[in-house]
Amino acid sequence: MKYFILTGLLCLLMTGVFAQSAPARFNLLGKAVDTSAVALNGATVMLLTPKDSALVNFTRTSETGAFQFKNLKRGTYLLKISYVGSIPFNRTIAPPDGNELDLGELKLKPITKELFEVVVKTARAPLTIKGDTIEYNAATFKVPPGSTVEELLRKLPGVQVDQEGNIRAQGQEVKRVTVDGKSFFGSDPKMATKNLPADAISKVQVFTDKSEQAKITGVDDGKKEKTVNLELKDNFKKGGFGKLVAGGGSDLVPDRDNRARGEIKGNYNKFDTKQQFSVIGLANNTNQTGLSWNDYQDFRGSNSFNWNDEADFGFNGGRFIMFGDDQESLSIPVTGGRGRGFSDNQAGGANYNYDTKKTKLSSNYYYSRTRLSLDALRSRENFLPGDLSILTADTSGQINANSNHRGSIRFEKSLDSMSTLIFLNNSRFGTNSGLLQAEQSLFRNGETLTTRNVRNNTSSGQSLGMANTLLFRRKFKTKGRNFAASASILTNTSESQLDLNTSTQFFESSRATLAQRQDQRTNSVSNEYKASLLFTEPFKKKFFWESFYNFSLRRDVADRDVYDRMREGSTGQMPRLDSLSLYYENNYLYNRLGTSVRYSHKGINLTVGAAAQRFDLDGEYANDQSLFLRSKINRTFMNIIPSVGLNYDLKNNRYLNFNYSVNTQMPSARDLQPIVDNSNPLFIRQGNPNLLPSQAHNLWGGFSYFNPGSFTNFWGNINYNYFTNQVVYNQVIDPTTLVTTTRPENISGGFNVGAYTNFSFPLKKTKSNLGFGTNTSYGENLLYINQVLNTSKNQNYTFRARLDLTPVDWFTLYANGEWGIQKVNFSVDTRQNQTIYNYTYGGEMNIRLLGDFYINSNLNYRVFINERFGFNQHVPILNASVYKILGKEKRWEIRGTLYDALNRNLGVNLSAFQNFVTNERVQTISRYGMLTLTYNMRGVKAQMKRQGF
Structure with a gap:
């Protein structure tokens, strides 16, 4: 025993001596x-x-x-x-x-x-x-x-x-x-x-x-x-x-008539130094309603988007005037994830690009079709003056089908070393149809049934949109002297038809039942002609003078005819309801002239400018376009728009930015039309031809820093927005029937202020990185309810953290968390004030096993708590897959995937707005399994010789 102790002490002593002689x-x-x-x-x-x-x-x-x-x-x-x-x-x-x-x-x-x-x-x-x-x-x-x-x-x-x-x-x-x-x-x-x-x-x-x-x-x-x-x-x-993916599977949900799931998609991309060609296609019933980001990037190409295509010169990135239009975008729709409900989808397209020093051409065509079935349960509580609230319970089922054809062309030609000409075209043609079956009940103070509405509506329509732009740019021998001119023609036409079939019961007033059968047809045309000029002139080496002019002429025409099907004659003729029908013409003339001076020297870029702008609104409307006497709308608006911008390079990867601007937005054509929309008799919508353009005063400042040696970085900003003539939808609620009528109005005084910061650094370079971030905001939104001003105040506080971990080649982990608190206060009824907690935990893990087997999983865990309504929602969405790489050249992949492994995709959403909160539950795809086979094309061998295509 004595020798054992001595041996142990000697080992400890030698360890200490070794540690001193050779530090770890x-x-x-x-x-x-x-x-x-x-x-x-x-x-x-x-x-x-x-x-x-x-x-x-x-x-x-x-x-x-x-x-x-x-x-x-x-x-x-x-x-x-x-x-x-x-x-x-x-x-x-x-x-x-x-x-x-x-x-x-x-x-x-x-x-x-x-x-x-x-x-x-x-x-x-x-x-x-x-x-x-x-x-x-x-x-x-x-x-x-x-x-x-x-x-x-x-x-x-x-x-x-x-x-x-x-x-x-x-x-x-x-x-x-x-x-x-x-x-x-x-x-x-x-x-x-x-x-x-x-x-x-x-x-x-x-x-x-x-x-x-x-x-x-x-x-x-x-x-x-x-x-x-x-x-x-x-x-x-x-x-x-490129690659081709095909897979099949089935729902794995107990107590449900499980449906087979399948998808097929593929893309092929080929390009050299001058040309690029892409084709893409997909079909599925897994709720991927359009191109996902996983598909889109292999389709659009070289010149489809360009940073020098802005044809509206001047402040605010060239967007000298923004129209709040309701038309669908001309661009290809892209979805970041899978939609709600149950949908069947098909899409496909082709893209070609040609790019040389003097000539650039980009063209594409894309078709998409979606059929969506959506069954939902919704509840909404509105807070009204006088301690009154309305609880709305809504059960609906709808089937919508949409198809779209989209195409675009971009052609750029260098006329010489100093001049460039660009032509742009984007076009879209779409059709749609829908079926809606819904039942809606209104309860006074959440208890007394007041009104019930049942709807069985069908709709259909088609629309065509096109935008054409010609842009010319000219440089001069004097550095900084430039001239540009542009002209654009934009057109949108649409035709829609609604077969309204509704029955409304009033339990507290007359106890009557109101039945409506209407045929509503609306044709609308919108044409806009635009032109812009820009000239830049340097002076005193460090200064540049920039002047611009913008012109826009736009004409909107809407023809709405409503017929009473309940009084349809034996010949099929139906009387016209003049109270709901309308013919509407509106002409907008816009001119803006602006100038600015820019100082640029040693990392400092300061721009100060102003523009004078004028709107002229000339419109008329009547119940029928055949009427000679029509109501007139003639308005003129003039104002001065300032703009200040500062960008300061502090050297050593530190940047300071400041900007003040004013954005002007015209009301949408839909808001301006004095039309009564009664497609839902419990929520009636009216237009307002007297709306003014709204303005947003934007103040923004930011700072960023990056250390290329340690890879530590920080960025933050603060912003403030104040709104004048903001368009809000004021509400009038009938105290007896509880029917709500909304009408757009201008109101000034709303604002929001916020700050955002983020800081990240490597825990160990090449192995792990840790980041933190915060953002906070406060805003006030104004709204009139039964002529009483309601101010809703929103406070938001959010903290974020992220960890990227790659300790070894065969394992990666990306984890993130976000914790948010939102406080909402209502002036019309302080008892409805509430605090909402939003927590999100996410992560993705990848593991490489022996034999070219891989495991991939991702988690999105959302927690939503609102104690005011006893709402405590936890939704963890876990997807996991196992796949194996096959083949001598490793071009094949077989993958088994379990989506929503915990079966928690409940389609539940709770939201708070200016004077109401909503709770929605939508049936949607939940847990299902898929087995997919993928073929990856990796390019050609180095020894293969190809010339172009």
Whole structure:
């Protein structure tokens, strides 16, 4: 026993001596200099593992050329130093005997012409930092076979990608992704990152670029855009790639008539340095109602979206006037997730782009069709003056079918080195039909049944929209002098028909029953002609004078005829209801003349300007277009619009921004039409031809900082918005029947103020990153209810956290959480004040197993609590899949997926608005399983020779 104790003490003593002689960790420092011993400031210093050159840590040298790595684990490392114009420095580092190793001055030799090829072949470092540009070598960041660029980006230090695919790099949102320097996949970064194969990429470059407007005019406006450029491997630059996915499965919900589920989708994309061709198609009954982000990026291409297509010059990004139109967008609809209810969907299209130095052409066609079945239970409680409330219980079932054809053409021609001509066309033709069966009951103070309405409506319609723009830009020999002119023609036509069949019972007043059968037909046409001029002139080197003129002439015509089906004659003729019918013409004439002065010097960009604008509204309306006497609407509005902007580059990746602007928005054509919409007799809507344009005064300031050595970043902003002549929908509630009539009105005084911050840093470079964020806001919204002003006050407080963890090549975890509190106060009835808690927990996990098996799972757990209504909702949505990569070239994938594994997709939603809260429950797809087979095309072999297509 005595010897055992002595042996133990000796072991402890030897351990202590060893620990003192060879510490577990050590510091590494040195200094990078050139052959003349001049310090190299900003050189990239990396530590790699000798075995596979995996990145362990990195930093940049200081102004004195010094660098340091602290608390390194004992082991052997490969030190690599790179600097522009120098041969990369490489040295194997063995652990020292002590706790610090000083390498002294490390000399980097200049690159000579003879050594250039050798240097290029040996300089494949994981990343290189050049100024504010970070270049990643994609080959050193391992992702599973078949991965997308999005998964590759998640591996890169300093890059963050959330569950929706939004990208942040160096602390800023990425707004542009290019492929080999060209925008082959449009203006939304997700179009490129979500489906381009990761193995097609050789390098990823992240840098700060000037705005497109600054590139065109040659005048620095101080606005910066964070950009990601993807460099393709040689064997992908002239070839095709894409994928085809087919799958089937079934609902897995107890006590339900489970339905078979299936989907098929595919895309093919082929481009070289001049041309790109894409086709895409899908069909499913899994509620993917349009192109998802996973599909869209392989379809639109090179010139489909361009940053120099803005034809409305002047303040506010060129949007000199915004119309609150109700027409559907001409662009292709894109959905980020799966919709509600139960839908069957088909879509497909083709896209072609041609891009040379002098000529650029982009064209596409896209067709989509959706049939949606939606059954819902809704309740709504309205708070009224005098301690009165209305509880509305609504049960509805509807079937809607929509189909759309969309096409676009963009042609750009460089007339010479100084002049450019651009033609744009976007067109859409759509049809729709619907069937609605609904029962709605109104309860006074939540107890006494007052009114009940039953509806059985059918509807149909079609619409055509088209926008054409011709844009001319001219540069001059004097730098900064530019001229631009544009002309646009926009048209929208629509025809709709509603067969209204409704019965309304009144229990408290006359106890009568009101039955209505109506045929409502509405034809509308809207045409707009626009023109703009812009001229920029430099003076005194640091100053630029910019002047612009905007013109718009718009004419809206609406012809609404309502017929009484209940008095339909034997010949099929129906009497016209003049009280609900209307013919309406409206002409808007808009002129704006503005000027501004910009100062640009040493990182400071200050712009101060003002514009005078005038609206002339000339309209008339009558119950029938055949009537000679019509009611007139003649209004004129004039005002001055100021604009102030400051962008200040504080150097060392610090930026300060400030902006004040005023946005003007015209009322929508629908709001201006004095039409009575009684499609729901319990909620009647009226138009208002006397509406004024609304204005929003916007004040915004922000600051951002990024440290390229530590990859620590911070950004924050504060904003304030004040509204004048805001269009709100005032309410008048009949005290007996509780029928609500809404009418748009102008009101001033609403505002909101908010602040947003975010801070993130690596816990361990290349392995984990942690981020925190907060935002808070306060707003007041005004609304008249039975002629009593109601002020609803909203306070919001939110805290966010995010962890990106990639400890080993075979495991990744992306976790996030958000905790929010919303306080809502109502002036008409303070008893209805409430506090709403929103908590969201999300995450995605990927595991690589032996034999090319992979596990992927993602969780979205939402908690919604409103104690005022006893509402406590917990909805965890868990999706999990297991898949295997097959084939010699790993082009095949077989995947089994369980959607909504916990069967908690309840379709429940609770919302609070200005003077009411709603609770909605919609039947929708919940737990189901799918087995899919995917074929991935990876491009052509390097030895294959292709010329164009």
